[in-house]
Amino acid sequence: MPPLLEVEGLSKSFSGVPALIEGKFRLEAGTVHALCGGNGAGKSTFLKIVMGIHDRDSGTIRRNGHEVTFSNPSEALKNGIAIVEQELSPVPAMTVAENIYMGREPLRSFGRIDFATLNRQTQDLLDGFGFAIRATDLMMDLTVAQTQLVEIAKALSYDAEVIILDEPTSALGEAEAEHLFDAIATLKARGKGLIYVSHRLSEIFSITDHYTVFRDGRFIQDGTTADITKEQLIQLIVGRPLNEEFVKENTPGKRVVLQVEGLRAQRGVHDLSFELREGEILGLFGLMGAGRTEVLDRLFGLSTETGGSILLNGQEARIKRPSDAIAAGIAYVTEDRKQTGLVLSSTVRDNLCLSSLGQLSRLGVMRARQEAAGAAGMIAELKIKAASDALEVTNLSGGNQQKVVLGKWFMIAPKILLLDEPTRGVDVGAKREIYRVISDFARAGGAVIMVSSESDEILGMADRVIVLKDGVKAGELARDQLSAEELLHLAA
Amino acid sequence: MQKTTITPPQWSAGMFVQRYGIFLALLLLCLVLALISENFLTTRNILNVLRQTSINGILAIGMTFVILTRGIDLSVGSVAALAGVVAASLATTSSAGMVAGGPYPAVIAILAGLAAGMACGSVSGAIVARFGVPAFVVTLGMLSAARGMTLIYAAGRPIPNLTEEFRWIGTGSIWGIPVPIFLLLGTFAIAHFVLTQTRFGRHVYAVGGNPHAAKVSGLPLRKIRFSVYVISGALAGLAGMVLAARTGSGLPQAGIAYELDAIAAVVIGGTSLAGGVGRVTGTLIGALLIGVMNNGLDLLGVESYYQQVIKGILIVAAVMLDQSKNKQD
Numbered sequence: 001m002p003p004l005l006e007v008e009g010l011s012k013s014f015s016g017v018p019a020l021i022e023g024k025f026r027l028e029a030g031t032v033h034a035l036c037g038g039n040g041a042g043k044s045t046f047l048k049i050v051m052g053i054h055d056r057d058s059g060t061i062r063r064n065g066h067e068v069t070f071s072n073p074s075e076a077l078k079n080g081i082a083i084v085e086q087e088l089s090p091v092p093a094m095t096v097a098e099n100i101y102m103g104r105e106p107l108r109s110f111g112r113i114d115f116a117t118l119n120r121q122t123q124d125l126l127d128g129f130g131f132a133i134r135a136t137d138l139m140m141d142l143t144v145a146q147t148q149l150v151e152i153a154k155a156l157s158y159d160a161e162v163i164i165l166d167e168p169t170s171a172l173g174e175a176e177a178e179h180l181f182d183a184i185a186t187l188k189a190r191g192k193g194l195i196y197v198s199h200r201l202s203e204i205f206s207i208t209d210h211y212t213v214f215r216d217g218r219f220i221q222d223g224t225t226a227d228i229t230k231e232q233l234i235q236l237i238v239g240r241p242l243n244e245e246f247v248k249e250n251t252p253g254k255r256v257v258l259q260v261e262g263l264r265a266q267r268g269v270h271d272l273s274f275e276l277r278e279g280e281i282l283g284l285f286g287l288m289g290a291g292r293t294e295v296l297d298r299l300f301g302l303s304t305e306t307g308g309s310i311l312l313n314g315q316e317a318r319i320k321r322p323s324d325a326i327a328a329g330i331a332y333v334t335e336d337r338k339q340t341g342l343v344l345s346s347t348v349r350d351n352l353c354l355s356s357l358g359q360l361s362r363l364g365v366m367r368a369r370q371e372a373a374g375a376a377g378m379i380a381e382l383k384i385k386a387a388s389d390a391l392e393v394t395n396l397s398g399g400n401q402q403k404v405v406l407g408k409w410f411m412i413a414p415k416i417l418l419l420d421e422p423t424r425g426v427d428v429g430a431k432r433e434i435y436r437v438i439s440d441f442a443r444a445g446g447a448v449i450m451v452s453s454e455s456d457e458i459l460g461m462a463d464r465v466i467v468l469k470d471g472v473k474a475g476e477l478a479r480d481q482l483s484a485e486e487l488l489h490l491a492a
Numbered sequence: 493m494q495k496t497t498i499t500p501p502q503w504s505a506g507m508f509v510q511r512y513g514i515f516l517a518l519l520l521l522c523l524v525l526a527l528i529s530e531n532f533l534t535t536r537n538i539l540n541v542l543r544q545t546s547i548n549g550i551l552a553i554g555m556t557f558v559i560l561t562r563g564i565d566l567s568v569g570s571v572a573a574l575a576g577v578v579a580a581s582l583a584t585t586s587s588a589g590m591v592a593g594g595p596y597p598a599v600i601a602i603l604a605g606l607a608a609g610m611a612c613g614s615v616s617g618a619i620v621a622r623f624g625v626p627a628f629v630v631t632l633g634m635l636s637a638a639r640g641m642t643l644i645y646a647a648g649r650p651i652p653n654l655t656e657e658f659r660w661i662g663t664g665s666i667w668g669i670p671v672p673i674f675l676l677l678g679t680f681a682i683a684h685f686v687l688t689q690t691r692f693g694r695h696v697y698a699v700g701g702n703p704h705a706a707k708v709s710g711l712p713l714r715k716i717r718f719s720v721y722v723i724s725g726a727l728a729g730l731a732g733m734v735l736a737a738r739t740g741s742g743l744p745q746a747g748i749a750y751e752l753d754a755i756a757a758v759v760i761g762g763t764s765l766a767g768g769v770g771r772v773t774g775t776l777i778g779a780l781l782i783g784v785m786n787n788g789l790d791l792l793g794v795e796s797y798y799q800q801v802i803k804g805i806l807i808v809a810a811v812m813l814d815q816s817k818n819k820q821d
Contacts, residue, residue, distance in 0.1 A: 053708060074710035085708065091701035093769045094694070102698055102709040105691050112689040154709075 002065030003028050004193040005050070005081075005162050010059030012045055017397050019045040023059065024219040025212055027162060027193040032184060034204045034225065035197045036237050037214035038454075040398055040427045043197055044086060046214065047164050051083045052076040063162075074103075082160035086167045086197070088147050092140035097122035099139055100154040125157055126150075130179040144171045144289025152180060156187070163187065164195045169203065170453065171288035173492045181207055199454055200488070201230055215239055216427055234456075246460030247435040250442035252280035257313055257447045258299075258416055264307030265298035267291045268471035272308070276416070281438065281448040283462030285455070286491050290468040292451040293335055296418045299449075300325045300332040312416075326355065331409035333402075335420040335451075341405040342393050349375040349389040351404050356411045378407035383433055399430020406437060417441060419450045423457065435461060455484040467491050513813070514762055514777050521781065525788040532791055539670060545783030546672035547572075547731045547738075549776060551750060552757035553683045554727030556775045557720040559758055560687075561700045562767030563620060563627035565724045567634035569750035571612045572732030573743070574642040579605030579733045580651040580742025583658035589651035589742070598657040605733040606726055612638050613725020614718070621717035631721075635751070642744045651742035662737025672734050676776075679727065683772045696720060701768025756803065757782055760810040781806070 003026050010023035020042040027033050037043045048054045050061060052070030061068055063079055070076040076083075090099050097118050098105070106121065108114040122135035131149045139147065148171045155163055165184075169177045184194055184207060196208055204211065205225060212222040213236040220236055238245050258276035263269070269291035276282050284292050297303045299310065301319040310317045312328055319325050325332070334340040342351050352375045353360055360370045375389045382403045386396055393404055402422065409417065422438070423431045438461065442448055452458050458465055459482050467475045467490040475490040525532040551568050558565045581591045583601035595601075612634055619630045664671045687693035698706040699716050707713055731750075736742045761778030763770025782803060789799045 051708070072710070073708045074712065077710045083708065089702050089705045089708070091698050091705050091768065093701050094697060098694055098698075099705070102694070102706065103711050105694060107691065111691070112685075113691055113694065 001029065002062070004064060005195075006062040006065075007046075007050065008060050010046060010049060010061070011057045012049060012054060013057060015395055017395070019217055020049070021217045022219060023214065023217075024222075025195075026222070027195060028210075029161075029193055030188055030191045031209040032188060032194045032196050032207055034208040034211040035195055035214065036204065036211055036233065038237055038431075040216070040425050041214040041237075042217035043214055044166065045217075047083065047166055047195070047197070050076070051081060051164065077158060077160070080158075080161035081164065082155040082158040082162070083164040084148075084151050084155045084166060084168050086170070088144070088151055088171075090139035090142075090147055090150065093138065095119075095136050095138055096126075096133060096142070096150050097135040099150060100125070100157060125153055129153055129156070129183050131176070145173065145176060145287075148172060148288070149176060149180075152183075156183060160192070162193050162195070164197075166197045167199070168196075169198065169200065173287070177203075177492075199456075200484075201233065202485070202488075204233075205230065213237055238456075245432065245435075246457075247432060247439045248281075248461055249439050250279050250281060250463075252442075252463045253278040253445065259311040259314075260299070260308065261311070262308040263295070263298060263310070264305045265291060265294040265303050265471075266305055267294045269294050269298070269305075269468075270307070270471055272468075272473055274466055274473070274476070276447045276449060278445050278447050279442050280463050281442050281450060281461055283458040283465035284449055284451045284468065285453075285458050285465055285487050286468035286474075288453070290491065291471040292468055293420055294471075295468070296332060296420055296449065296451060299418060300330060302332075326412060326414075329413075329415035330418065331355075331412060331414035331416070332418040333405050333409060333420065333422055335424070337401055337405050342401060344394040345392060347390050348379070348384070348386050348393055348396070348404055351393050352378050352389070352407045352411060355408050359412075374411055375407075378411060381410075382407050382437060397427065397430070398425040399427050399434070402426050402434060403430065403437075406434070410441075415446055417446055417448045419448060421452055422450065423452075423454075455487050458482070458487065459484065514760065514774055514781070514810075518777050518781050518784065521784055521788070525784065525791070529788070529791045532788065537787065537791070539673070541780075541783050541787045542673045542676070543670045544787070545779050546670075546676035547735050548750065548753045548757060548782065549676045549779040550679050550727050550731040550734070551754035552761075552775045552779050553679050553772055554724035555751075555754045555758050556683070556761075556763055556770060556772050557687075557696060558627070558724045559700075559755075559763050559765060560696050560767060560770055561717055561720050562703070563717065563720065564631060564755070564765070565613075565616065565721060565728075566628065566631040566751050567612065567616060567638055568724060568728040568731075568754055569747035570635045570638035570642065571609050571725055571728040572735060572747040572750060573745070574612065574638045574645070575605035575609045575729035575732035576736035576746050577642050577646040577651055577742035577744055578608040579658070580654055580736050581645070583655045584651050584653050584742070585655060586651070586653040588649060589646055595655050595658075598655065598660070601658055602661070602733060606729045609725040609727070609729020609732065610722050611725070613722040613728070616725070617718040617721030620721060621714040627721075639744075646742060646744040648744060650744070652740065654737065654740055654742070659737045659740060662734050662739075672738070675730065675734060679730070680772060680776050687772060692716070692719070697768055699767075753782065756807045759807055762810075762814060764814070778810075 005027040007023060007025040010020060012020045023046045035043050049056045052073045052075055068079060100122055101118055106114045106117045119135045126133050126135060131153060133146050133149060152168055168180060198204055208225045211225050213220040255278045256275045257278050261273045263272040286292050301321040301324050310319055317328055338344060349371060353371050360367055360374060379389060384403045385400050393401055423434055438448060463479050465477045465482060466473055467487060469491055531537055555565055579601040581589050582594055582596045582604050583598060584590050585595050616630050616634045619625050620627045661671050666674060695711050695716050698711060699713055732747060735746055757779035758775050760781055761774030763774060786799050
């Protein structure tokens with residue numbers, strides 16, 4: 001019997017930057033197949049091509065032995081492939097039922113939508129999975145976890161042969177994840193094939209039959225999950241022994257540079273209190289939707305919530321807007337550099353100078369030589385790979401783009417660095433360089449708060465970790481108490 | 493742990509105002525005007541208001557479809573004029589501007605006008621949907637081009653002396669109620685049905701609410717985006733013909749700046765320019781609000797220039813209110 005899905009030689013580049021090179025994959029009926037790889041490994045690109053969201057530069061995709069090409073998701077759906085994407089994207093003003101059955105709403109006479117059937121069908125679907133969600137609720141009123149459950153229910157409702165689940169548990173607690181695993185077991189028994197992407201190795205070892213590892217956009221290895229150990233898998237994913245991946249040479253000092261009390265932020269974050277010391281890297285861990293980014297937004301003046309107090313070096317600080325934060329020496333590397341970290345259409349130099357325009361100008365007129373020197377300095381220090389500083393940043397690789405963002409901030413000589421997923425979409429080589437930059441900053445006395453959803457990264461870099469759950473502090477762990485299981489246990 | 497119990501939504505005063513706010517505003521305005529001016533609440537005046545609102549209302553309903561998909565149609569005024577002169581040329585008894593063999597039955601003229609509107613809408617829609625050119629730019633171009641075509645077609649002159657049969661759609665009445673009002677209400681009823689009851693309607697909201705989700709769900713984004721511009725063009729055609737019928741001639745200069753009032757009605761009615769949110773009911777009330785306001789100021793003897801200032805304030809105020817409502821996250 002031919003495999004449900006067979007992919008060979010799949011390649012894709014974006015603006016000349018390769019994201020996937022000769023990707024290979026083979027999915028058999030009645031199995032759960034893990035797709036493993038770190039940030040920037042090419043997993044999402046691969047899945048998006050299979051789903052018809054992106055087109056490919058080269059390679060073949062075979063469904064049940066027949067070669068196929070999907071020019072849009074509608075064709076993939078018709079061909080029995082469904083996906084739960086990593087980034088949730090509901091239509092907020094519509095109901096759960098309308099979102100799930102979008103495009104295949106049941107009809108009655110005169111082309112009218114049969115809302116009664118639609119809602120009933122949806123409620124049956126949700127109840128069948130054990131998801132406590134009402135079919136008639138608006139998507140915008142759901143929690144992040146509920147939104148993820150709706151997207152899972154939607155993908156499973158297509159009764160597709162090939163079901164792709166990209167980080168489906170990133171916002172789910174243990175109980176909800178169990179419901180998902182039950183559903184997966186049922187589908188497996190019915191002969192479906194599931195592609196499962198997750199950073200959580202414990203999940204991979206408990207529910208998957210096979211694995212395929214991608215790294216730096218390439219196929220590395222595949223095999224049977226039962227035949228490999230966790231350490232071996234990690235090594236394949238990371239490419240080198242784990243202790244060499246991170247650079248950590250800082251020692252936390254005693255002086256408290258930032259103290260937060262009873263802090264309030266968006267998404268229900270409240271009653272948050274913690275301290276940050278000089279030279280310390282404080283990790284902030286939690287499930288998707290727990291409020292981590294919201295905490296950083298608040299510390300940087302991006303939040304409309306202003307409850308709670310922030311003390312910098314013992315003094316009360318009023319941070320109402322980013323310029324207040326910057327003046328206080330706080331820098332913020334956001335989660336999505338393309339949306340909120342860079343001006344993609346501007347040059348490397350312009351982006352590097354963006355936050356220090358005041359220092360680089362006199363009476364409102366820019367001083368070109370100062371700009372060029374400042375930019376050149378950062379490019380050298382951070383080893384930013386760009387043919388010239390006049391290149392548009394959109395042409396740089398993810399890792400180099402992230403370095404430009406860091407460079408922008410280092411140009412204001414910050415004392416506190418807020419990092420949100422600093423190595424997301426960054427290749428392994430650049431990752432290590434970024435860890436070095438972070439470590440050097442802390443070693444020189446700077447303080448860092450780092451949000452990360454990769455427990456390995458937190459384990460590798462943090463001196464101390466605060467775990468957030470549903471907007472409150474669920475726990476605090478010192479470096480010697482850290483473990484992936486403990487982190488997840490507190491977060492869920 | 494996680495919130496897993498399902499609780500039904502609570503009705504509150506806030507929700508009531510949110511949902512019915514614009515309608516309450518209209519009622520309040522009517523109440524105030526009825527108290528201030530004895531002429532406001534007369535049958536004649538009410539029919540006047542409704543009739544005067546019908547052209548903008550029809551345009552605005554078409555505009556609603558487009559705005560729901562995150563688009564905009566700046567060309568409706570020009571397209572209305574084009575449809576007006578095309579229909580007029582087939583329904584005129586005067587030799588100036590008459591199409592050979594005319595005047596034709598009103599039905600033919602009306603179909604021709606609708607076709608002209610839909611043709612313009614198809615061109616705009618095709619460029620927006622297929623080539624991804626921003627709707628603002630495409631329809632701005634169409635605004636110019638359609639106006640140019642109108643002037644060319646009518647040789648720069650009005651086409652007067654339209655047949656009684658044709659004029660009926662603008663000046664006639666059924667059971668004492670002017671025909672344009674029926675046309676407005678009919679358009680509204682169909683639009684409301686399509687947007688709330690049909691699959692196509694859901695898809696229009698989805699494309700504007702989250703185009704990526706719509707795409708991954710397999711929706712035909714191009715077809716949906718193309719369709720709404722055709723609808724806007726068709727309704728612009730209808731509005732243009734009603735206008736020509738009312739004025740009694742096809743004027744190549746008709747409809748100038750009409751798109752602004754149409755957009756104003758849509759926006760005041762609560763439809764978001766960001767797409768995905770809004771209802772034709774709101775648009776209808778928005779159009780009525782503008783119409784009643786204009787009428788009220790007329791009755792009070794306020795000059796039309798002041799009306800423009802007030803309209804501007806109304807638009808901004810409506811959107812500000814809308815934004816503050818949504819800023820609850």
